[in-house]
Amino acid sequence: MQIDNEITFRKLLVFLTFMEKGNIARTAEALGLSSVSVHRALHSLEEEVRCPLFAHQGRNLVPQPAALVLQQYCQQAVTAVDRGLEEARRAAGIGQGRLRIGTLYSLTLETVPRLIMGMKLRRPQLELDLTMGSNATLLGMLNDGSLDAILISISESEIDRTRLEVLPLFEDDICLAAPASAELSQEGPADLRDYREEKFVSLAEGFATYAGFQEAFHVAGFEPEIVMRVNDIFSMLSLVQAGVGFTLMPGRMKKVYEQDVQLLKLAEPYQMRQLIALVFARNREHDPNLLALAAEGRMYALGHPPAADERVVLS
Known part of the structure; x- marks a missing residue:
């Protein structure tokens, strides 16, 4: 030619x-x-x-x-x-009538419903598919094109800023969670070393909260006795509620079980925060559906939830 x-x-x-x-x-x-x-x-x-x-x-x-x-x-x-x-x-599924969103289980309580309601007002004809999974699973699905956007906890080590757009939504404290019947210290934040003899439940590897769990106990200087690992945060909290063990969890979950789980802020050496963000491929930044989702995310970020109180009963 x-x-x-x-x-x-x-x-x-x-x-x-x-x-x-x-x-x-x-x-x-x-x-x-x-x-x-x-x-x-x-x-x-x-x-x-x-x-x-x-x-x-x-x-x-x-x-x-x-x-x-x-x-x-x-x-x-x-x-x-x-x-x-x-x-x-x-x-490629760009600009069409369907948007595939991935999310952490914990974000389905408030964040995802609010974003979906806003999207329905902005683009009434748009169909939304929701997939729940771990940080690692959702990132993999975004990278292979199975999802259009994901809501995850981000860290610089796992996010390639040259390929991905990242819109921060809010930050959340990681706290110690215990059954409502457990006798916890009334004197300030929780020192994990005081719970060396307790049994714990945790999320499986690949979940954002699992990484924080490992880091906190590494700082505390001991390996907790983990009696069960699960694949979603609701199952983990149900086990805490039933008295199976303690765990570490993000403060946004405090509304899940009324009067059934105690939440205690961690002492300073173990304190950490999750940054929750909307993530999508940079080469799709002009997709009108993703632009609408990003606009709704910015509106949400303006009124992001406050950090967990020092000690509350979930309600």
Whole structure:
């Protein structure tokens, strides 16, 4: 295929617009260009096509038969490329009537419902698919294109900022959780070393809270006795509620079980916060559905939930 490298779609667009408008001034106005830029593009295209396209009549350019032939084929080419771009976006699920969102289980209590309600107001016809999983699972699904956006706890080590857009929503404290019947110290935050003899339950590896769990006990200097690992935070809290063991959990879960779980702020050496963020691929930053989701996320971030109280009973 012999096409000069200097024949660009921009020049073809200028040419097609000129053929429609009939003069340089109206073409420049339609494209937001200067008349000089339009004239330069048409002259350059004529040189690269290697045949006369226009005749000069005074200050006007009059299309020749070759220009009429080129117009016909250029219009077909531009239409075909435009259709191809649209079909490519459709195949990638971009800008269509469905948005696939992944989320941590713990965010389904408040964050996800509020975002969904806002999205329904912004884009009533949009269908939303929701997938719940661990941090690691959701990142993997975003990377392989199975999800369009995810709501996760982020850390710099697992987020590639060159490929991913990250919109922070709120920060949350990690706290010690215990059955309502447990006798906890009334004197200030929890020192994990005081709970060396207690049994614990935890999330499985790959969950954001599991990483915080490991880090906190590493600082405390001992390995907790973990009697059970589970794959969602609601099951973990049910085990705490039933008295199976203690755990560490984010403060946002304090509304889950009324009067059944005690939450105690961690002492300073073990304190940590989760940063919850909306994450999606940078090459999709112009997808109208993701733009709407990001706008709703910014609205949510303006009123992010407060950190957990020093000690509360979940209610």
